Amino acid sequence: MQISSTHDTSSLDKPALISALHRLLPGDSVLFEREDLRPYECDGLSAYREVPLAVCLPQTVEQVREVLRLCHERNVPVVARGAGTGLSGGALPLSNGVLLSLARFMSILEIDPVNRVARVQPGVRNLAISQAAAPYGLYYAPDPSSQIACTIGGNVAENSGGVHCLKYGLTVHNVLGLKVLTIAGELLEIGGAALDAPGYDLLALMTGSEGLLGVIVEVTVKLLPKPERAQVVLAAFDDVVKAGEAVGRIIGAGIIPGGLEMMDNLAIRAAEDFIHAGYPVDAAAILLCELDGANEEVSEQILRVRQLLQEAGATEVRTARDEQERARFWAGRKAAFPAVGRISPDYYCMDGTIPRKRLPEVLSRIAELSREYDLPVANVFHAGDGNLHPLILYDANKPGELERTEEFGGKILDLCVAVGGAITGEHGVGMEKINQMCHQFAPPELAQFHSVKHAFDPQGLLNPGKAVPTLHRCAEFGAMHVHGGKLSHPGLERF
Amino acid sequence: MAATMDADIGAALQNTLLEAIAQRTPLRIAGGDSKSFYGRVTQGEHLSVAGHRGVVSYEPTELVITARAGTPLADIEALLAEHGQALPFEPPHFGAGSTLGGAIASGLSGPRRPYAGSARDFVLGVTVLTGKGEILRFGGQVMKNVAGFDISRLLAGSLGTLGILLDISLKVLPRPETEKTLVFECSDAEAIQCFNTWSSQPLSAALFGNGRLYLRLSGSVAAVHAARGRLGGETIADATTFWAEVRDHRHSFFDDDVPLWRLSLPPATPPLDLPGAWLLDWGGAQRWLKTSASAEAIRETAAKAGGHATLFRGGDRHSEVFHPLSPSAAALHKRLKAEFDPQAILNPGRMYRGF
Ligand SMILES: Cc1cc2nc3c(=O)[nH]c(=O)nc-3n(C[C@H](O)[C@H](O)[C@H](O)COP(=O)(O)OP(=O)(O)OC[C@H]3O[C@@H](n4cnc5c(N)ncnc54)[C@H](O)[C@@H]3O)c2cc1C
Numbered sequence: 130m131q132i133s134s135t136h137d138t139s140s141l142d143k144p145a146l147i148s149a150l151h152r153l154l155p156g157d158s159v160l161f162e163r164e165d166l167r168p169y170e171c172d173g174l175s176a177y178r179e180v181p182l183a184v185c186l187p188q189t190v191e192q193v194r195e196v197l198r199l200c201h202e203r204n205v206p207v208v209a210r211g212a213g214t215g216l217s218g219g220a221l222p223l224s225n226g227v228l229l230s231l232a233r234f235m236s237i238l239e240i241d242p243v244n245r246v247a248r249v250q251p252g253v254r255n256l257a258i259s260q261a262a263a264p265y266g267l268y269y270a271p272d273p274s275s276q277i278a279c280t281i282g283g284n285v286a287e288n289s290g291g292v293h294c295l296k297y298g299l300t301v302h303n304v305l306g307l308k309v310l311t312i313a314g315e316l317l318e319i320g321g322a323a324l325d326a327p328g329y330d331l332l333a334l335m336t337g338s339e340g341l342l343g344v345i346v347e348v349t350v351k352l353l354p355k356p357e358r359a360q361v362v363l364a365a366f367d368d369v370v371k372a373g374e375a376v377g378r379i380i381g382a383g384i385i386p387g388g389l390e391m392m393d394n395l396a397i398r399a400a401e402d403f404i405h406a407g408y409p410v411d412a413a414a415i416l417l418c419e420l421d422g423a424n425e426e427v428s429e430q431i432l433r434v435r436q437l438l439q440e441a442g443a444t445e446v447r448t449a450r451d452e453q454e455r456a457r458f459w460a461g462r463k464a465a466f467p468a469v470g471r472i473s474p475d476y477y478c479m480d481g482t483i484p485r486k487r488l489p490e491v492l493s494r495i496a497e498l499s500r501e502y503d504l505p506v507a508n509v510f511h512a513g514d515g516n517l518h519p520l521i522l523y524d525a526n527k528p529g530e531l532e533r534t535e536e537f538g539g540k541i542l543d544l545c546v547a548v549g550g551a552i553t554g555e556h557g558v559g560m561e562k563i564n565q566m567c568h569q570f571a572p573p574e575l576a577q578f579h580s581v582k583h584a585f586d587p588q589g590l591l592n593p594g595k596a597v598p599t600l601h602r603c604a605e606f607g608a609m610h611v612h613g614g615k616l617s618h619p620g621l622e623r624f
Numbered sequence: 625m626a627a628t629m630d631a632d633i634g635a636a637l638q639n640t641l642l643e644a645i646a647q648r649t650p651l652r653i654a655g656g657d658s659k660s661f662y663g664r665v666t667q668g669e670h671l672s673v674a675g676h677r678g679v680v681s682y683e684p685t686e687l688v689i690t691a692r693a694g695t696p697l698a699d700i701e702a703l704l705a706e707h708g709q710a711l712p713f714e715p716p717h718f719g720a721g722s723t724l725g726g727a728i729a730s731g732l733s734g735p736r737r738p739y740a741g742s743a744r745d746f747v748l749g750v751t752v753l754t755g756k757g758e759i760l761r762f763g764g765q766v767m768k769n770v771a772g773f774d775i776s777r778l779l780a781g782s783l784g785t786l787g788i789l790l791d792i793s794l795k796v797l798p799r800p801e802t803e804k805t806l807v808f809e810c811s812d813a814e815a816i817q818c819f820n821t822w823s824s825q826p827l828s829a830a831l832f833g834n835g836r837l838y839l840r841l842s843g844s845v846a847a848v849h850a851a852r853g854r855l856g857g858e859t860i861a862d863a864t865t866f867w868a869e870v871r872d873h874r875h876s877f878f879d880d881d882v883p884l885w886r887l888s889l890p891p892a893t894p895p896l897d898l899p900g901a902w903l904l905d906w907g908g909a910q911r912w913l914k915t916s917a918s919a920e921a922i923r924e925t926a927a928k929a930g931g932h933a934t935l936f937r938g939g940d941r942h943s944e945v946f947h948p949l950s951p952s953a954a955a956l957h958k959r960l961k962a963e964f965d966p967q968a969i970l971n972p973g974r975m976y977r978g979f
Binding site (some may be wrong): 144241243244245287288290294295298301302311316317318319321322323324325326327328329330331333334336337338342343354355359362377380381383384385417422423424425426428429430482483484485486490504511513514515516550551552553554555556557558561562567569570573574575577580581582583584585597598 | 652683684685686688702708731733737738741742744746747754758760762763765766767768769772773774775777778780781782786797798799801817820823824826843844845846847850851888889890891892906909910928930931932934946947949950952953956957959960962963964967975
């Protein structure tokens with residue numbers, strides 16, 4: 130796929146740009162030979178590939194600023210990149226642009242155990258923060274399954290979630306401060322260790338902005354005291370609908386579990402095969418429900434939850450016997466994507482959200498689509514907060530199968546919008562869901578997004594072409610905007 | 625006159641706004657007008673959103689409520705309480721008529737904020753009437769949604785300077801099974817230390833004033849009982865009233881005409897050397913100061929400690945009341961304002977001079 134921004138860079142003098150970059154950065158920090166650029170051609174969504182014009186690997190904020198200024202001056206697009214684990218093509222390079230890697234910003238600048246904050250550079254891995262905070266009995270709550278690899282800068286840019294976000298929130302709820310460089314090289318200090326900064330909530334605006342508004346060069350996160358105890362209950366069901374109902378019962382009973390995850394049979398079998406987590410492979414669905422907090426509270430809640438699960442028709446309810454078993458139960462869930470990757474040549478991970486009560490109809494519609502497209506689907510579900518990850522299994526080497534998969538995926542997202550949900554809960558729009566944005570939003574909302582972008586980056590140089598489609602693109606795509614669960618042309622066949 | 629019946633007057637508000645845009649008439653937006661003391665003085669024709677009221681949808685097991693901006697906060701809280709739920713950020717009312725729209729537009733949160741999260745944290749989606757006269761929807765009614773920029777949360781706390789909130793979807797949570805408030809006698813420095821060393825206890829509020837430290841414990845009966853055993857202290861009788869008074873500034877500390885400042889600080893910041901009377905809330909992260917000290921001195925002290933200061937109530941409300949922004953941030957704010965309200969007619973100058 131050829132992706133390039135709308136910027137007219139035909140007049141761009143490539144060798145001149147590269148030598149200008151060389152003047153700003155040490156020799157090993159500028160890559161421009163094709164074989165050196167290859168590793169950067171895609172992120173976690175490997176179906177989309179593009180080789181950038183050059184890759185920069187700066188090491189200081191000052192160097193980042195200089196690179197941005199240069200690109201700004203020469204009208205060269207810039208795509209920021211953390212670890213490249215993104216699943217929506219957000220860090221996909223542009224053939225006429227600079228790929229700005231923040232991978233060398235790996236320092237934890239400060240752990241302040243008394244104020245319970247950590248100040249880190251953007252390239253620090255998510256898990257590394259919790260590891261550095263562990264000696265103080267603290268941790269950073271959002272835990273994407275990719276946490277051993279993904280960076281905090283990428284997490285902020287995507288507003289990433291994890292299996293514990295029903296109770297502890299998404300990245301946006303756990304970041305207190307940012308330092309951001311605008312494309313013009315201006316430094317914005319947003320928030321900090323003190324709460325609720327004056328002015329507009331730029332912290333919220335930057336979080337999830339997918340590298341379109343600024344380059345994050347420092348992050349201050351909130352650290353939480355590790356709960357005294359955490360225990361996980363595994364429940365098996367012979368029917369996914371029953372598992373969905375069980376989720377409603379738990380929350381209806383006033384319990385907010387630390388984590389509440391669902392997997393369907395195909396996902397269970399794949400994970401079990403890979404991790405040997407001890408999952409019941411015959412179950413139609415399992416729920417993992419983690420309860421954490423004060424010792425006494427956890428004991429009480431375990432009893433309540435076990436009872437609720439049984440009432441909901443669970444065929445088996447197991448409490449992890451010890452910390453090892455708890456870790457194993459989670460390891461199976463966290464490895465669900467790679468596990469599915471082992472049973473299929475390729476898989477395509479979707480990320481829609483829905484009001485939880487619509488789960489049964491959404492799952493049965495996905496199953497129908499799966500038969501229609503003749504492509505198997507494994508479902509992994511952040512059940513507590515309605516975030517579905519259907520994984521479509523396909524083989525890219527079979528002609529036409531990728532296209533069929535993408536079409537199928539698009540229908541799943543349309544379905545999410547139609548039931549009142551969203552096309553992405555945590556993976557972002559990136560390049561991947563740019564067309565579905567035309568379904569989620571009407572032209573005036575899209576225009577307002579462009580207005581916001583314009584306030585930060587009037588030339589449109591930061592990650593152009595991603596996250597927010599042009600109105601022109603939507604018109605071409607012929608999208609129909611769906612609002613409040615109603616299609617604008619209800620008579621037309623959509624799914 | 626404020627209507628008392630549920631009604632959708634979004635279209636009427638839009639017409640009024642379109643006219644104001646055409647005439648370039650500045651508007652002073654109000655819900656219950658309970659927070660007119662807050663922010664800078666703004667000139668403009670009074671535009672009441674109070675008539676746009678009513679709960680649009682509420683599904684307890686989905687943990688989401690959607691209501692029109694003019695809905696009284698008290699009505700929403702009563703409805704949630706019927707289902708054993710609450711607004712976790714404990715919004716200040718500051719008056720009987722205070723509305724949901726005002727609570728979100730001001731972005732203020734009550735005593736539970738450092739433990740549960742802020743007003744904006746619970747915003748899931750909004751419908752907004754921008755200064756361009758358009759009715760736009762951002763976010764939604766689901767817990768997770770990262771499609772497009774997070775404009776819903778940007779609007780929270782923007783004091784009506786970017787748009788008129790029409791309806792708001794919020795995440796709600798179950799009320800804790802039980803709560804207990806403990807009181808201890810100690811110094812301010814000791815209180816600050818306690819706030820922070822006890823951070824792993826099931827706290828939902830922590831306050832210090834007049835030689836007394838108040839801790840509210842929330843959670844299951846067993847957890848609160850166990851924490852009580854660990855911490856000791858005396859319990860206070862009418863804790864619900866006590867915290868509501870702190871939240872709404874009806875506590876005797878606030879009964880004063882001296883300018884009231886709000887300092888937001890890293891919670892463990894030692895007692896600051898500024899003259900006046902202090903009330904430390906949010907486990908030390910939000911400190912109220914009654915003082916006649918100069919704005920410069922207060923802001924400099926707050927900034928040195930890594931925080932910021934707001935002239936919350938009283939004092940000169942024609943000069944800047946919020947902590948000054950850096951030049952680059954101020955320029956960006958102005959550009960954002962212009963992208964939402966190109967004629968600059970929505971609450972002009974309420975937040976900062978110029979926007
Ligand atoms: C196996 C697997 C499991 C996953 N599980 C989860 C999960 O549970 N939850 C979840 O939310 N996500 C998950 N993801 C997706 C992904 O890991 C997250 O989106 C992550 O936050 C991306 O971080 P990154 O450092 O790899 O960012 P990248 O992929 O490098 O970049 C992501 C986006 O952020 C921008 N960006 C990166 N750094 C900066 C910066 N410093 N300043 C400005 N913009 C920047 C990029 O331009 C791009 O748009 C998973 C991915 C994989 C492969």
